[in-house]
Amino acid sequence: DDGDPTAAGACPVVSYPMQRQDPFHPPAEYEALRAQGPVVPATLSFAGGRPAWLVTRIKEAKEVLADTRFSSDSRLPGFPVRRTHSTLIRMDPPDHTRYRNMINHEFVGRRVADLRPVIEGLTDRLLDDIAGGPARSDLLPTLAMPLPSLVICHLLGVSYADHVFLQERTADALRATSTPEEIDEAVADLGRYMDRVVQSKLDAPGDDIISRLVTDHVKTGECAPEVAADLARLLLVAGHVTTVNMIGLGILTLLQHPEQLQELRADERLIGPAVNELLRHLTITPSLARVATEDVEVGGTLIRAGEGVMILLSSANRDEREFLAPDTFDIHRTERGNLALGWGPHLCLGAALARLELQIVISRTLRRFPSLRLAVDLDSIPFRHKVNIYGVHELPVVWDE
Ligand code: HEM
Numbered sequence: 516d517d518g519d520p521t522a523a524g525a526c527p528v529v530s531y532p533m534q535r536q537d538p539f540h541p542p543a544e545y546e547a548l549r550a551q552g553p554v555v556p557a558t559l560s561f562a563g564g565r566p567a568w569l570v571t572r573i574k575e576a577k578e579v580l581a582d583t584r585f586s587s588d589s590r591l592p593g594f595p596v597r598r599t600h601s602t603l604i605r606m607d608p609p610d611h612t613r614y615r616n617m618i619n620h621e622f623v624g625r626r627v628a629d630l631r632p633v634i635e636g637l638t639d640r641l642l643d644d645i646a647g648g649p650a651r652s653d654l655l656p657t658l659a660m661p662l663p664s665l666v667i668c669h670l671l672g673v674s675y676a677d678h679v680f681l682q683e684r685t686a687d688a689l690r691a692t693s694t695p696e697e698i699d700e701a702v703a704d705l706g707r708y709m710d711r712v713v714q715s716k717l718d719a720p721g722d723d724i725i726s727r728l729v730t731d732h733v734k735t736g737e738c739a740p741e742v743a744a745d746l747a748r749l750l751l752v753a754g755h756v757t758t759v760n761m762i763g764l765g766i767l768t769l770l771q772h773p774e775q776l777q778e779l780r781a782d783e784r785l786i787g788p789a790v791n792e793l794l795r796h797l798t799i800t801p802s803l804a805r806v807a808t809e810d811v812e813v814g815g816t817l818i819r820a821g822e823g824v825m826i827l828l829s830s831a832n833r834d835e836r837e838f839l840a841p842d843t844f845d846i847h848r849t850e851r852g853n854l855a856l857g858w859g860p861h862l863c864l865g866a867a868l869a870r871l872e873l874q875i876v877i878s879r880t881l882r883r884f885p886s887l888r889l890a891v892d893l894d895s896i897p898f899r900h901k902v903n904i905y906g907v908h909e910l911p912v913v914w915d916e
Contacts, residue, residue, distance in 0.1 A: 531557040531569060531825060532801075538898045539768065540842060541801065541829040545571065549830060553814030557825070559595055567595045567823035568816070569830075573854065575814040576831040579824060581859035583608055585805035594806040595823035602745040604753065604861060611860060617732050618746060619864065621670070621724050627867040630666070634875045637665045642883045651890055654880075654910040655763050662876055663758035666868070671747055672723025673712055681705070685755050692901070705751065709744035724750070754865045757799065760899065760906025761869070762876055765793045767896065767910055768844065769877070770889055775846050780881050789846040790873045794855035796844045798829035799905040803857065828854045886915040 533542035548555055553575035558564045570576050579585050589596060589605050603614050620626065641661060645652050652658075664682045668675055687693055687701035713729055717740065720726035728743045769776045769789075779785050803826045807818045818824060832853045833841040839850070856863035863869065881887065889896070890911035897908040 528566075529555070529557045529569075530560050530564075531567070532560070535898075535900065538893075538896075539771070539796070539844075541798070541827075541833060545827065545830040545833065548827075549834060552816070554816040554818070559823075559825070562595060562597075565595070565823070567825055568818055570813070570824060570826045571830045571834075572814070573831040573834040573837045576826045576828065576854055577858050579805060579813055579826055580803070580854075580857065580861070582811065583860070584807060584809045584811050585824060586808050587611075587805060587861060589804070591806050591808075593821040593823050595804040595825055602742075602749050603864075604749060608860060614742075614746065615860075615864070617728060617738075618724065618750070621727070622864050622866075622868055624867075627871055630670075630868070631871065631875070633669060634662075634666055634872055635879070637669070638662060638876050638879050642879060646883060650916045651911070651913045654766060654912055655759070655907065658876065658880065659759045659762035659766075659910065662762065663755055663872060666872060667751055667754055670723065671712075671725050671750060672716065672721050673725075677708070681708070681751060682755070684708075685752050688752060702748075705748050706744060709747045709751075710740070712747065713740045713744045750865075753863075754869065756904050756906075758865075758869055758872055760799050760904055761793065761797065761873055763907045763910045764797050764799060764905070765790070765873060765877055766880060766887075766912075767889070767907060768793060768797065769881070770887070770912075771893070772844055775844070776881065779846065779878070780885070783878065785846055786874045786878045787870075788848070790870055790877065791851065791853070792844065792846050792848055793873070794870075795832045795838075795848075795853035797905070798832045798853075798855045800855070800857075800903075801829040801905060802827050826854075828857075884912075884914040887912055888914070 529544070529548065533544050535541060536543050548569065549571045553570065553572040555569050555571060557567055557569045559567050570579050586607050587605050588594065588607055603611065606614065641658050645657050660682060664678050665675065668678050668681070673681070684701045684704050688698055688705065693701070712725060713733070716726045716729045717733065720730050725743065725747050728746065729740070732738045733740050733743050769779065779789055805824045805826065807820050807822050807824065809820050811818050832855060835841050837850060856866040856869065890913040896910070899906045899908060
């Protein structure tokens with residue numbers, strides 16, 4: 516069944532994306548797609564019915580994500596999703612490798628572990644404010660949105676006073692309902708802001724990522740100031756909506772599993788595995804796009820040069836070949852690896868930071884509010900069904916004072 520992905524096969528060609536029937540699970544059709552094969556043909560409803568391949572199982576998803584014959588460059592013909600702005604995350608080796616090496620060391624090992632007291636302090640300040648008000652709060656604007664923004668502002672060395680502007684323009688740039696013009700405008704605003712920041716760090720470097728980037732790579736003539744500003748903008752954007760929604764949906768999921776939540780409150784050591792399981796179970800970045808630059812055979816299917824591929828992370832993370840009872844949320848699960856943060860050369864640069872932020876904010880929130888519960892029925896929670904990154908728009912909770 517090689518060649519044109521939409522050529523008639525034994526099964527009717529499916530249209531992607533599909534709707535979720537249950538807010539905590541990917542579309543039920545994915546199970547049948549995985550059974551149909553690791554690589555199945557589809558048409559993309561958001562791209563005028565353009566054909567593309569869906570990668571449904573974890574083994575082949577890892578294969579494709581690790582294979583540099585599949586490009587991340589959204590300007591290439593055949594790329595399934597059109598994007599206006601593209602740096603690092605939309606680049607291929609060797610350029611990708613060069614740019615990534617400029618900042619990778621900032622996000623690994625001790626560097627991230629050393630941020631614990633900073634993140635704990637920022638989290639506690641937000642929780643103090645929440646606890647100081649009425650015993651009811653929407654945790655999205657009071658906790659989930661400001662925390663990642665505060666952390667990345669601290670790392671980049673940009674002022675907290677600007678964080679509301681940055682948070683709003685970032686949201687505008689990523690909102691699926693924004694028009695291309697609105698997205699371009701928001702991206703241009705963020706770009707101009709970052710250009711000014713880069714210039715000021717060139718003049719007066721501080722102890723932060725942008726300062727080190729300009730000192731080590733711009734002042735040496737190795738790269739242009741615009742490149743540093745572009746990378747800084749990506750760091751601001753890539754880690755924001757994702758972390759916000761993992762905090763919101765993560766807390767909501769735990770509230771739906773009171774027994775596991777109690778265990779988590781009783782034993783701090785469970786928070787690492789719990790966050791890992793939340794990442795797998797929720798997979799808020801449901802798919803990644805690539806385009807083949809050469810003919811490549813994946814799982815017995817020939818994908819031809821120029822054909823688009825959607826790697827269904829949320830299907831791969833429920834693959835029954837890898838995970839026992841894959842639809843069960845289980846913080847004691849022993850299978851550790853999952854694709855929620857990607858795989859291969861583009862593996863989430865902020866993976867360690869995101870895990871640490873989630874561990875701190877979730878465990879401290881549960882500890883601070885032992886009686887935390889939803890303020891409304893689950894049915895009234897607005898889920899982000901129409902946007903690229905899944906999550907909740909609101910998380911109204913109450914607690915006993
Ligand atoms: C890449 C998810 C948090 C920065 C990625 C990718 C995924 C992902 C799936 C791979 C994209 C691809 O292969 O095309 C997430 C999730 C997060 C999160 C679910 C929250 C829980 C963060 C944070 C940062 C960040 C906090 C801040 C530094 C990046 C960057 C890339 C990336 C810069 C591009 C890396 C590259 O292309 O080499 N993320 N991310 N992410 N993420 Fe995250």
